Amino acid sequence: MATTIGTADSETLATQNGVRRRDFINIAAVSSAGVGALATLVPLVSQMAPSKDVLAESTTEVDLSAIKMGQGIKAVFRKQPLFVRYLTPKEIAEAQAVPLSELRDPQTLDERTKPGKLNWLITMGVCTHLGCVPLGIGEGEPRGEFGGYFCPCHGSQYDTAARIRKGPAPKNLEVPDYTFETDTKILVG
């Protein structure tokens, strides 16, 4: 409800320190708007901060100790398949024997693995053509002509360093960011 203040009353609004009541009302209104803005900002900022669930989802820890040489496992990283493969010396030698000039997306096995860990090939399990999940990580799955991965969607073939060798895919399987936490544990992301 609006309050009407008469002219005669206005003089009585003057306070001892010279600040009029009307001014005080204006200051109070501005302060309360300031507090309101702050109160709005706090939930907004807390909404923008990643929740614990999101932070946990953004990294994936993989235990390598159960993977035998020549085998691999399919894990999940940021809701996408992640291939973790323990290469044999033969698979490493095959990858190293390929001249870079023969590759569509030239990269050495060294560049696609961590120093001293040539035998651990960590890649996304997402074909770089249209995003199908290639075969070759599971026991008994076809690995294609180059011994790596075979994409059943349109026939892309990857070698033992997961580099594209044949078919429509333009790029090698992506190597995500990861670190070795111990000799048998990696943290992806």
Ligand code: FES
């Ligand atoms: S999505 Fe893999 S070849 Fe097309």
